[in-house]
Amino acid sequence: MSDNPPIEFAFPELRRWEAGGAAPYIHVRDSGKAGPIVMVASLTHGNEVSGAIVVDALLARELKPRRGTLIFSFNNIEAYHSFDAKNPFKSRMIDEDFNRTWGRLDQPATTLETRRAQVVKPFVERANFLLDLHSMHDDCVPLMLCGPLDRGVALAQRLGAPADIVRDRGHAAGKRMRDFGAFGDPKSSSTALLIETGQHWRASSVTVAKDVTARFLVETGIMEEADLPAGWKQPAPPRQRVVQVTHAIATKRGNFVSARRFEGQEVIAEAGTVLGHDDDEPVTTPYDNCVLVMPSINRPLRAGVTVVRLGRLT
Numbered sequence: 001m002s003d004n005p006p007i008e009f010a011f012p013e014l015r016r017w018e019a020g021g022a023a024p025y026i027h028v029r030d031s032g033k034a035g036p037i038v039m040v041a042s043l044t045h046g047n048e049v050s051g052a053i054v055v056d057a058l059l060a061r062e063l064k065p066r067r068g069t070l071i072f073s074f075n076n077i078e079a080y081h082s083f084d085a086k087n088p089f090k091s092r093m094i095d096e097d098f099n100r101t102w103g104r105l106d107q108p109a110t111t112l113e114t115r116r117a118q119v120v121k122p123f124v125e126r127a128n129f130l131l132d133l134h135s136m137h138d139d140c141v142p143l144m145l146c147g148p149l150d151r152g153v154a155l156a157q158r159l160g161a162p163a164d165i166v167r168d169r170g171h172a173a174g175k176r177m178r179d180f181g182a183f184g185d186p187k188s189s190s191t192a193l194l195i196e197t198g199q200h201w202r203a204s205s206v207t208v209a210k211d212v213t214a215r216f217l218v219e220t221g222i223m224e225e226a227d228l229p230a231g232w233k234q235p236a237p238p239r240q241r242v243v244q245v246t247h248a249i250a251t252k253r254g255n256f257v258s259a260r261r262f263e264g265q266e267v268i269a270e271a272g273t274v275l276g277h278d279d280d281e282p283v284t285t286p287y288d289n290c291v292l293v294m295p296s297i298n299r300p301l302r303a304g305v306t307v308v309r310l311g312r313l314t
């Protein structure tokens with residue numbers, strides 16, 4: 001018996017997108033008319049397949065933007081092609097996390113991921129809007145990671161879905177693509193969003209990836225709703241909420257023991273609630289109505305890994 005979660009959809013054959021683009025597995029569609037440059041990126045992590053299904057489907061439709069330019073990418077395609085159903089989490093990356101390399105791309109590339117990021121970088125630099133399609137290790141409601149800036153929150157709110165918007169500063173371990181260059185510059189207007197569609201291999205994650213991508217392409221003005229596949233857009237949630245990440249709790253030596261099972265985006269009503277113990281030291285919520293953002297609390301972790309992020313409802 002395998003402990004791995006079920007895989008609820010077929011993985012797309014992507015080798016047909018290697019050639020014929022602006023770079024391997026990167027395709028640019030220019031309308032010939034003035035307008036924004038909009039990038040939709042997938043496989044920043046090689047086993048996060050819902051986004052690849054969306055990009056594959058849009059490329060296969062030979063979709064042309066109404067105005068501006070549309071860029072599609074399969075970022076860590078090598079990791080995707082290394083997928084092994086017996087060890088499905090391993091194909092997140094080959095040498096290192098592609099999405100932590102973006103603060104050191106001016107240095108010589110020494111890993112597969114930094115070499116690939118240097119190929120992807122000029123396209124990210126060209127884009128005015130970026131949607132990076134991700135998914136999560138554990139089952140969780142979809143999360144829109146809008147970065148630290150107001151304009152990221154505003155764009156996530158204009159999309160109208162998903163319900164949960166997370167305002168965060170990224171990872172101490174290295175800069176993400178969504179925070180690179182103008183996207184992280186408070187003075188720029190370039191705006192990036194990162195969607196976590198749900199668990200990596202849930203069919204529902206594909207539904208979320210399609211919905212959010214459809215909303216993004218219409219909201220950025222590059223497409224009209226009628227251009228997109230029927231059934232992609234889903235009903236909007238009644239309201240959205242914004243969670244400001246305030247803390248990232250890492251386990252010192254990998255000895256975190258959870259007080260109970262916790263769900264992603266669970267709200268812990270009372271300050272001082274014990275979430276668990278790390279090396280026998282209690283980890284407690286610092287304020288009332290504390291949101292647990294992407295808890296990895298229910299499974300064993302290596303030393304230094306983030307157990308949970310804590311967020312405040314705003």
Ligand SMILES: [Zn+2]
Nearest residue numbers: 045048134135
């Ligand atoms: Zn990811």
